[in-house]
Amino acid sequence: MAAGSGGGPADRGEIRRHPLRNLWRLRHYLRPHAVEFSWLMLAGLAATAAGIAVPLVAQRVVDGPVAERDLAGLFQLAGLALLLGLAEALLIFIRRWVQSSSSVAMEATIRDDVYAHLQRLPPSFHDRWPSGQLLSRITSDLSVLRRFLSFGLFFLVLNLVTYLGVVVLLIRLHPALGLLVAASAVPLFLIARRFGRHYHAASRRMQDQQGDVATLVEETAQGLRTMKAYGRGPQLAARFAASTRALHDTGVAKGRLLARTAARLDLVPNLTLGIVLVAGAAAVAAGRLTVGQLVAFVSLQLMLIWPVQSLGWIIANGQEAATAADRIQEVLDTAPAIVDAPVTVALARSTIRGRLRFEAVTFRYPGTTTPVLRGVDLTVEPGETLAVVGATGSGKSTLLSLVPRLHDVGTGRITLDGHDLRDLRLASLRRLVATAFEEPTLFSMSVWENLTLGRPDAGEDEVRAALALAQAEFAYDLPWGLRTRLGEQGLSLSGGQRQRLALARAVLVRPAVLVLDDPLSALDVHTEAAVESALKRVLRDMTALLVVHRPSTIALADRVALLEHGRISAVGPHAELLATVPAYRAVLSAEPAAVPHPRLPAGPPTGGFPLVRS
Numbered sequence: 001m002a003a004g005s006g007g008g009p010a011d012r013g014e015i016r017r018h019p020l021r022n023l024w025r026l027r028h029y030l031r032p033h034a035v036e037f038s039w040l041m042l043a044g045l046a047a048t049a050a051g052i053a054v055p056l057v058a059q060r061v062v063d064g065p066v067a068e069r070d071l072a073g074l075f076q077l078a079g080l081a082l083l084l085g086l087a088e089a090l091l092i093f094i095r096r097w098v099q100s101s102s103s104v105a106m107e108a109t110i111r112d113d114v115y116a117h118l119q120r121l122p123p124s125f126h127d128r129w130p131s132g133q134l135l136s137r138i139t140s141d142l143s144v145l146r147r148f149l150s151f152g153l154f155f156l157v158l159n160l161v162t163y164l165g166v167v168v169l170l171i172r173l174h175p176a177l178g179l180l181v182a183a184s185a186v187p188l189f190l191i192a193r194r195f196g197r198h199y200h201a202a203s204r205r206m207q208d209q210q211g212d213v214a215t216l217v218e219e220t221a222q223g224l225r226t227m228k229a230y231g232r233g234p235q236l237a238a239r240f241a242a243s244t245r246a247l248h249d250t251g252v253a254k255g256r257l258l259a260r261t262a263a264r265l266d267l268v269p270n271l272t273l274g275i276v277l278v279a280g281a282a283a284v285a286a287g288r289l290t291v292g293q294l295v296a297f298v299s300l301q302l303m304l305i306w307p308v309q310s311l312g313w314i315i316a317n318g319q320e321a322a323t324a325a326d327r328i329q330e331v332l333d334t335a336p337a338i339v340d341a342p343v344t345v346a347l348a349r350s351t352i353r354g355r356l357r358f359e360a361v362t363f364r365y366p367g368t369t370t371p372v373l374r375g376v377d378l379t380v381e382p383g384e385t386l387a388v389v390g391a392t393g394s395g396k397s398t399l400l401s402l403v404p405r406l407h408d409v410g411t412g413r414i415t416l417d418g419h420d421l422r423d424l425r426l427a428s429l430r431r432l433v434a435t436a437f438e439e440p441t442l443f444s445m446s447v448w449e450n451l452t453l454g455r456p457d458a459g460e461d462e463v464r465a466a467l468a469l470a471q472a473e474f475a476y477d478l479p480w481g482l483r484t485r486l487g488e489q490g491l492s493l494s495g496g497q498r499q500r501l502a503l504a505r506a507v508l509v510r511p512a513v514l515v516l517d518d519p520l521s522a523l524d525v526h527t528e529a530a531v532e533s534a535l536k537r538v539l540r541d542m543t544a545l546l547v548v549h550r551p552s553t554i555a556l557a558d559r560v561a562l563l564e565h566g567r568i569s570a571v572g573p574h575a576e577l578l579a580t581v582p583a584y585r586a587v588l589s590a591e592p593a594a595v596p597h598p599r600l601p602a603g604p605p606t607g608g609f610p611l612v613r614s
């Protein structure tokens with residue numbers, strides 16, 4: 001299993017530990033409900049005791065008032081049996097009432113913890129884990145656990161106690177027949193053990209397959225446009241059908257296994273009952289047993305039928321819960337790679353000058369062998385805007401992602417005003433650094449909530465200014481203005497609209513360092529020019545690191561760094577690089593045209609938008 005190593009979902013069906021180990025590890029979620037569970041168990045045991053007492057009363061009825069034709073005694077004992085029946089019903093009601101509320105509460109707590117943990121895990125974890133596998137863990141696996149905690153576990157204990165209690169009473173009633181019933185536990189145990197082993201593997205397979213199906217649904221929903229555009233519906237439907245078929249087959253196999261086991265389990269108490277009836281009748285005939293005792297014996301023995309019959313279901317439920325616990329612990333066991341150091345510094349925005357320095361930074365994605373960044377040395381002075389330019393795949397986005405610590409550097413360090421980023425409190429760092437990505441993520445909440453994600457306290461004027469800067473005033477024209485709830489991932493907006501909202505969101509934070517990963521790529525030329533001129537004013541007050549593809553956007557930068565194969569090969573004003581670095585010209589020549597090619601040597605770094613086009 002990849003847990004702890006930050007790997008992907010566990011190998012299918014592989015069970016290396018004791019199957020119940022992970023289930024046991026979740027016991028601390030039971031602790032806050034210990035009192036409720038104790039009452040629950042007491043109510044359950046009391047109800048069972050009341051149920052067990054009824055056959056004993058029946059024995060007295062048969063051997064007493066019935067044999068002696070004593071009507072008054074009969075009414076007394078019948079009244080007692082009625083009271084016992086009523087007590088049993090009331091206790092069962094109380095048990096069910098408490099049972100549902102505490103198990104639902106436990107499920108909610110585990111779900112919240114898994115969700116909080118998912119948030120702490122780095123992007124590299126989410127790169128490797130299919131989202132459907134996470135979804136199925138946080139939904140269906142937790143429901144399985146709830147069912148086990150509310151029913152399976154309870155009945156396991158209750159049935160065991162009932163079995164032991166009844167067997168003791170049976171031995172007292174007739175030692176030989178009682179021991180025969182006790183001995184029937186041996187085949188029951190063997191059948192149950194065999195079943196448990198097989199069922200655990202099947203339930204792991206099925207729960208993983210449920211995750212696969214969820215992943216396919218999620219992918220289809222996300223990629224619906226692409227799927228339709230390429231007319232790939234039938235192929236994806238076939239892939240989905242294959243996946244659901246596998247799920248169906250596993251479900252059927254599991255069902256059959258349960259059916260076979262249930263039949264075997266059923267056979268044992270019924271065979272024992274047959275033997276008891278014949279031997280018991282012989283004992284009554286020989287005068288070694290009263291009729292009342294035989295009635296009580298058989299009635300008590302009948303009380304074992306349900307615990308034995310339900311054994312298969314309880315084991316199945318327990319195995320599914322063990323699998324669910326395995327799958328949930330795989331997530332919880334993955335340690336967040338990026339966490340606060342034991343001693344951290346929190347820097348106030350007002351004290352920050354904003355000098356950002358990369359010192360011999362190398363970086364390699366987990367699970368890969370080739371470094372993406374190799375010994376990057378780069379300084380962005382306070383208030384300076386530095387653009388990173390490079391061929392596609394050269395590592396620009398990776399470089400930027402190191403600043404808000406979405407990934408941590410491999411070797412070397414990045415400092416902000418001389419502080420290693422790893423020494424800054426994460427929350428503080430992420431308040432100081434605001435980021436807008438090329439593929440902006442908007443959440444399914446209102447435009448206002450999306451905008452104020454990094455500054456929940458932002459006032460209306462500030463939001464208005466940020467929207468103006470990002471040329472995103474279109475938001476006011478949405479059906480409910482800024483209160484309009486966006487569709488999932490903001491997909492109800494155009495790419496350019498999403499980018500502008502994401503830019504407004506980043507600017508609204510008033511960060512010390514603004515990190516923009518090609519945030520204007522989806523804008524038309526006119527909107528881009530308007531955003532750029534507004535951005536230019538904002539960038540004066542903060543340090544900024546930009547990835548730009550369009551030469552026009554380079555005008556925003558004071559200096560440009562050329563990233564080639566993970567190394568900074570040149571840094572300087574745009575015009576200087578253009579004049580002196582052929583590789584820089586080559587990279588820009590591959591970018592789409594925005595402005596005419598300048599004459600070389602080029603003009604001032606921020607003047608004009610020179611473009612080399614080959």
Ligand SMILES: Nc1ncnc2c1ncn2[C@@H]1O[C@H](COP(=O)(O)OP(=O)(O)OP(=O)(O)O)[C@@H](O)[C@H]1O
Pocket residue numbers: 124127365366368372390391392393394395396397398399
């Ligand atoms: N999550 C990841 N896991 C493994 N490798 C990755 C991951 N993300 C990116 N890479 C690899 O790292 C390299 C640099 O990617 P990066 O996205 O930083 O390049 P880029 O210069 O920003 O490219 P582009 O201009 O196309 O956006 C690429 O070879 C890419 O395949």
